[in-house]
Amino acid sequence: MGRHDGPGIVAYGVYFPSRRISSDEYRRAWGSCAAAIKEKAVPDFDEDSLTMAVEASRRALLSGPRRDPGTAAVLALATTSAPYAEKALASTVVSSLGLPPDIVTVECTTSSRAGAEALELATMVLAEKRKPGAWGLVAAADAPRAAPHDPLEHGLGAGAVAIVLGWEDVLARLVGRCSWVEESLGERFRRAGQERLNDMGVREVTGSVFDRVAGAAVGGLLEASGLKPADYRYLVVPQHDGRAGLQLARRLGFKEEQVRPAFLFDRTGDVGVCSCLVGLAAVLDVAAPGERVILVAYGSGAAASALDLEVTAEAGAHRRPQVGPALDGGVPVDYLEYLKLRRML
Amino acid sequence: MPEVAIVGAGQTRFGDFPDRGVKELFAEAYQETLASVDRGMDPADIQAAYIGCLSAGGGFQLGQLAPLLTSYVGLPDIPSLRVENACASGGYALVAAICAVASGRYDLVLAAGVEKMRDASANRARYWLGVSGDTEYERLAGLTFAGIYATMARRYMEEYALKREHLALVAVKNHAHGAQNPKAQFQRQVDVDTVLRGPEVASPLGVWDCCSTTDGAACVLVASARVARSFTDRPVYVMGWGAASDHLAIHDRARITSLRATVSACRQAYQQAGVGPQDLDLAEVHDCFTIAEIMAYSDLGLCEEGRNAALLESGATRLGGSIPVNVSGGLKAKGHPLGATGIGMACEIFWQLRGQAELPSRQVKDAQIALSHNVGGSGGSAVVVVYRGG
Amino acid sequence: MGAHVSIAMYQRNIPLRYRLVGQRCQTCGGVNFPPRAVCSQCSKGTRFEDIQLSGRGVLYSWTRIAGAGAPSEFAAQAQALGSFVVGLVQLEEGPRVVAQIVEVGRSAPRLGQRVEAVLRRIYEEDGVIRYGYKFRPAGDAAPTPPGK
Numbered sequence: 001m002g003r004h005d006g007p008g009i010v011a012y013g014v015y016f017p018s019r020r021i022s023s024d025e026y027r028r029a030w031g032s033c034a035a036a037i038k039e040k041a042v043p044d045f046d047e048d049s050l051t052m053a054v055e056a057s058r059r060a061l062l063s064g065p066r067r068d069p070g071t072a073a074v075l076a077l078a079t080t081s082a083p084y085a086e087k088a089l090a091s092t093v094v095s096s097l098g099l100p101p102d103i104v105t106v107e108c109t110t111s112s113r114a115g116a117e118a119l120e121l122a123t124m125v126l127a128e129k130r131k132p133g134a135w136g137l138v139a140a141a142d143a144p145r146a147a148p149h150d151p152l153e154h155g156l157g158a159g160a161v162a163i164v165l166g167w168e169d170v171l172a173r174l175v176g177r178c179s180w181v182e183e184s185l186g187e188r189f190r191r192a193g194q195e196r197l198n199d200m201g202v203r204e205v206t207g208s209v210f211d212r213v214a215g216a217a218v219g220g221l222l223e224a225s226g227l228k229p230a231d232y233r234y235l236v237v238p239q240h241d242g243r244a245g246l247q248l249a250r251r252l253g254f255k256e257e258q259v260r261p262a263f264l265f266d267r268t269g270d271v272g273v274c275s276c277l278v279g280l281a282a283v284l285d286v287a288a289p290g291e292r293v294i295l296v297a298y299g300s301g302a303a304a305s306a307l308d309l310e311v312t313a314e315a316g317a318h319r320r321p322q323v324g325p326a327l328d329g330g331v332p333v334d335y336l337e338y339l340k341l342r343r344m345l
Numbered sequence: 346m347p348e349v350a351i352v353g354a355g356q357t358r359f360g361d362f363p364d365r366g367v368k369e370l371f372a373e374a375y376q377e378t379l380a381s382v383d384r385g386m387d388p389a390d391i392q393a394a395y396i397g398c399l400s401a402g403g404g405f406q407l408g409q410l411a412p413l414l415t416s417y418v419g420l421p422d423i424p425s426l427r428v429e430n431a432c433a434s435g436g437y438a439l440v441a442a443i444c445a446v447a448s449g450r451y452d453l454v455l456a457a458g459v460e461k462m463r464d465a466s467a468n469r470a471r472y473w474l475g476v477s478g479d480t481e482y483e484r485l486a487g488l489t490f491a492g493i494y495a496t497m498a499r500r501y502m503e504e505y506a507l508k509r510e511h512l513a514l515v516a517v518k519n520h521a522h523g524a525q526n527p528k529a530q531f532q533r534q535v536d537v538d539t540v541l542r543g544p545e546v547a548s549p550l551g552v553w554d555c556c557s558t559t560d561g562a563a564c565v566l567v568a569s570a571r572v573a574r575s576f577t578d579r580p581v582y583v584m585g586w587g588a589a590s591d592h593l594a595i596h597d598r599a600r601i602t603s604l605r606a607t608v609s610a611c612r613q614a615y616q617q618a619g620v621g622p623q624d625l626d627l628a629e630v631h632d633c634f635t636i637a638e639i640m641a642y643s644d645l646g647l648c649e650e651g652r653n654a655a656l657l658e659s660g661a662t663r664l665g666g667s668i669p670v671n672v673s674g675g676l677k678a679k680g681h682p683l684g685a686t687g688i689g690m691a692c693e694i695f696w697q698l699r700g701q702a703e704l705p706s707r708q709v710k711d712a713q714i715a716l717s718h719n720v721g722g723s724g725g726s727a728v729v730v731v732y733r734g735g
Numbered sequence: 736m737g738a739h740v741s742i743a744m745y746q747r748n749i750p751l752r753y754r755l756v757g758q759r760c761q762t763c764g765g766v767n768f769p770p771r772a773v774c775s776q777c778s779k780g781t782r783f784e785d786i787q788l789s790g791r792g793v794l795y796s797w798t799r800i801a802g803a804g805a806p807s808e809f810a811a812q813a814q815a816l817g818s819f820v821v822g823l824v825q826l827e828e829g830p831r832v833v834a835q836i837v838e839v840g841r842s843a844p845r846l847g848q849r850v851e852a853v854l855r856r857i858y859e860e861d862g863v864i865r866y867g868y869k870f871r872p873a874g875d876a877a878p879t880p881p882g883k
Contacts, residue, residue: 018838044837045815046855051866054854083856083864092866096753096854098787331840340815481748482769484738485858485865486833487800487809488821495798496823496833503796503846548799596823596831597775601796 007126007136008170008312011064014281014322015056015141015160016041016268020330021338026154029335035155036242040269042333043143043158045341049079050089053141054096056160060137061097063320064164069098073129074136074165076106076118078273081143085192093139104129108273111299112240115140115273116307119163123174126165136165142272146197148344152188155241156197157269159326161277171284171315172293176308178220184209187300209302210244211251217304218252218296225308229253233291236262236279238298240270248296261286267327278323280309285321289313348447350573350580350735351565353382354695356688359561359680360530367402367461367562371414374457374562374685382566383577388418391566392451394425395441397434397458398684399477401427403465414459431477432633434458435563435687436719436728440588442567443730452569458689459562460682477722479594491555491634493595493723495547498636501602502549507639509549511654513540515635516553516677518663523674525664525707528689530559530680554635556675561682563689573735580735581698584620584714586728587613593725604724607644611729614716615646618731622646625668626712627697629690631720631727632675641718642670645729669709672697687719687728698734738808742861752867755790755852757830758783768830776829788828790852791873795831797822797844808858817841824850824870838871849873 019042026033043052061067077090090105106121108114118138126136141160146153187206188199200206214237222228229235235254237245242265249259262279271278276297283293293309339345355377357370365373379388396411406413411425428438435458442456478484478493488496501507517537523529535553543551566576573580589609595601615621622645630645632638639653647668648656656662662670673679673693676686694715695701702708712734719728748769750756757768760783765776768788774780799820805813813819822836822844836844837855851873857865 044855045812046835046837046857046869048856048864051854051856092753095749096866098750098754098756331838343815345815480738481740481744483833484806485740485808486821487806487812487819487835487857488798488833489800489804489806491804492798492800492821496796496821499798499846500796500823544803545799545801546804547801550798592775594833596833601823 008173010166011164013059014326025335034151040157049141052160053139056162060162071133074125076122078108078114078118078140113299116297116305138163152199159271180217184302217306221306236295239275287311347582352576353566354692356563370562378564394455395438397438431721433721434684457564458685492547494634512635519675519677523678529674556681559680585618606727614729690717755788759786792826795825835869
C-alpha cells in the first residue's frame with residue numbers, strides 16, 4: 001500500500017442505543033459494580049448487532065459526502081454477538097443499505113480484535129478496486145453477553161461504529177500495521193452454541209498474555225515505522241476493562257495524554273469489536289492534520305493488531321464530531337429493565 | 346314494493362357457552378327461528394343457506410363448515426355456503442340470501458351466522474381478529490384489532506376535539522340498553538367512571554371501550570315478498586341494502602376518521618329504500634369499539650360530520666331518543682360473536698319492528714323503519730340494510 | 736398462536752422492509768408504499784419504478800398496545816417493555832405506513848411529531864428473525880425521559 005495514495009477513512013459514524021444503565025444500578029442490585037464504568041448503553045429489545053451496524057453505517061454515510069450505494073466495493077462486518085451462528089450476516093446490512101449484490105463482503109467474528117481486522121481487510125480489498133467512486137464500508141457492532149451473576153457482565157456494553165473508506169477526501173490513512181497471535185487458553189471464551197461469555201478470571205496469566213501479545217503488535221509496528229512512541233499523538237488501546245489498556249500504554253512508554261482522548265471505557269463499557277474503533281472515532285473527532293495514531297485491538301485467545309494511521313490535511317475541514325453526540329443524553333433504565341431488555345430474565 | 350322479506354328470526358343469547366359447540370349453537374338459533382314463524386313452516390321449504398362465520402368454527406372446519414351445520418339440523422340437501430368477511434360475515438350472509446331470493450331463483454333462504462370464540466385460547470381468539478386487518482402490514486407491525494380502532498380514535502379526537510369521556514358515553518349507553526336485553530352477554534349497567542378507570546387495552550381505548558368477542562348464533566328466514574304472507578301477517582321487509590369495501594389497511598385510506606365502506610354501503614341502501622336517515626326509528630350499529638359507533642353516526646347520516654359527539658350527548662341515540670342506536674346493547678353489551686353479529690342485528694330489528702321486544706321497556710315505540718350496519722374488521726367491508734315493518 | 740407470513744412472502748418484500756423501497760407510478764408520478772398492482776393515487780397506472788423513500792415522516796396517529804393485549808408475535812417484547820407504541824406515519828413522499836414507534840419510553844408521542852425510519856427486529860417466525868422498519872422520534876429532539 002502506498003503511503004500517500006491508498007484509500008483511507010473518509011467518514012465515520014457512531015451509534016449507541018438510547019438507554020443507559022449506571023454503575024449505581026449494579027451497586028443497588030449486586031452490592032458492587034465490577035467494572036470501572038459510570039454508565040453504559042443498553043440495546044432496545046429489538047436491537048442486535050446487525051441493526052446497530054446498519055444504524056452506525058447510516059450515520060457514517062450521512063456524515064460525509066453523499067455516496068452512491070451502488071458503487072460500494074467492499075463491506076467488512078465485525079461482531080462477536082451475531083444473531084446467527086450460521087448464515088451470512090453481511091447480507092442483512094447490504095440489503096438494508098441498498099449496497100450492490102456483487103459487493104465483496106468480509107465477516108470478522110469470534111474475537112474482539114475483529115473490528116480492527118475488518119478495517120484492515122476492507123482497506124486491502126478497496127486498494128485493489130481503484131475505480132471512480134469506489135468506496136468501502138466497515139461496520140462493527142457488538143453487544144457481548146455474560147451471565148448476570150458473572151462480574152464480567154457488569155462491564156459489557158453495546159454500540160456500533162461504521163467507517164466509510166474511499167479514495168478521495170481521506171481523513172486518515174492506514175500506513176502500517178502489525179499482527180501478533182499466540183495460542184492462549186483461559187482468557188474469556190464462548191464455546192460453540194453458547195451465548196454467554198466465560199471468564200476463568202486467571203488475572204495473572206491473562207494479564208501477562210495481554211501485555212505480551214498486544215505489546216508485541218505495537219512493538220512490531222514501531223519497528224516497521226522506525227518511529228518512537230513520542231512521535232505518535234494518539235494511542236488507542238483495547239478497552240475490555242478500565243485498566244489493562246492504560247497499563248499497557250504506560251509499559252510501552254506512552255503518556256497519559258496520548259491515551260486518554262480515546263479511552264472511553266467509563267462511558268461505553270466493553271463494546272467488544274467496537275471498543276478500538278470507538279476510540280479511533282474519538283481521535284478523528286479531534287485530530288489535526290499530520291498527526292499519527294496507533295490503534296491496538298486485542299482478542300482473547302490471543303490475537304492483537306496494531307494499526308498505524310496518519311491523519312491527513314483533510315481532517316478537520318468539515319468536521320462533524322460523532323462520539324460525543326452519540327454518547328450524550330440517553331434514557332436511564334434500572335437493573336430490572338436492563339435484564340429484560342437484554343433478554344436475561 | 347320490496348321484493349324480499351324476513352319471516353322468522355332466532356338467536357341464542359350471546360356469551361360464553363363452554364358446554365355448547367358451534368353446531369349446537371347453530372341448532373339452537375335455527376330451532377328458535379323455525380318456531381318464530383307465525384304460521385309455522387316446513388323446514389323442507391328452505392331452499393338454500395348462507396352462513397356467516399369468520400373462524401370456521403374456531404378453526405376446526407376450514408372447509409365446508411356450512412354443509413356440516415345445515416346437515417346437523419336436518420337440511421342435508423340444500424346448497425349451503427359459508428360466507429366470510431370478518432366481523433361482517435353475518436351481514437354478507439344476509440345480503441347473499443337477499444340477492445339469492447331477489448334473483449328469483451329461491452323463495453325461502455336461511456341466512457345465519459355463528460361463531461365459537463370461547464373454545465379458543467386467548468391467543469387464538471386474538472389471532473382470528475388480528476388477521477382480519479391487513480396481516481402483513483398491520484398485524485405484523487404489532488397492531489391489534491383494538492389498536493387499529495385506537496389509532497382511528499386518536500386521530501378522531503385530534504381532528505374533532507372529541508374527548509375521552511365521549512367514548513365512555515357510548516359504552517355507558519349501550520350497557521344501559523344491554524341491561525334490558527335477555528339475549529345480551531352483559532346485562533348490567535356501567536357508569537362513566539368505571540369506563541374511564543378500566544385498564545388500557547390500546548390507548549386511548551380501555552377495556553370498556555372494546556366489545557367482547559364471544560360465542561353465539563343467529564338466523565333469519567329470508568323469503569320472497571310473493572310468499573312472505575303465507576308465513577306471517579307481519580313480515581319485515583327489506584327496503585334496501587348496500588355493501589361496499591375499502592382498503593383493508595388503514596395506511597391505504599385517505600381518512601381514518603370515517604369508514605368509506607360504511608358511507609358507500611349506506612348510500613346504496615338509502616337509495617334503494619327511498620328513505621333517508623331522518624326516516625329511521627332505530628339503528629343497530631357496528632360498535633365493536635366505542636369510537637366505531639361515534640364514527641358511524643355521521644357515516645350513516647344520523648348527523649353531520651363533526652356533530653357526532655353532540656348527537657351522542659343530546660341523548661338522541663338512547664332508547665327513547667329520536668334515533669335510538671343499539672337498543673340491543675350493541676356489540677359492546679350484547680356481545681360480538683363475529684359471524685353471528687350481522688344476523689343478530691337483523692333479529693333485533695325483526696323483533697323491534699314487530700313490537701316483540703321481550704320487555705316493554707326496551708321496545709322502541711311504533712318503530713316502522715330501521716337500519717342495520719355491520720362492519721368487517723376495521724372497515725375493509727361493510728353492509729347496511731334498511732327494513733320496514735309489514 | 737401467531738399470524739403467519741411465510742418466509743417466502745417476507746423474503747419477496749425485503750427491499751421494502753429493510754430500506755423502504757416504494758413504487759413511483761409512471762402514469763401519475765404518485766408514490767405507493769407498500770406496492771400495488773394499480774396505483775392508489777390515479778387508480779390507472781400499472782407500471783411503476785422503484786423509489787427509495789427517505790424514511791422521514793410525521794406521526795399521523797398512534798396507539799400504545801398494552802402488554803397483555805399484544806399479539807402473540809410481540810408478547811415477549813411487550814413483556815420486556817410493558818407496552819409498545821404503534822403509529823401511523825405519514826411519509827414525506829406521501830404514503831402512510833403502520834409501524835412501531837421506538838424510543839418513546841412511557842411518554843405520549845405527539846401527532847405531527849417528526850419521525851425517521853430505523854431497522855429493527857420486528858418478530859421471529861420459523862426460527863428466523865424478521866427485520867424491518869420501525870420509526871423513532873427524529874431530529875434534535877432528545878429521547879424522552881421515562882415516566883418514572
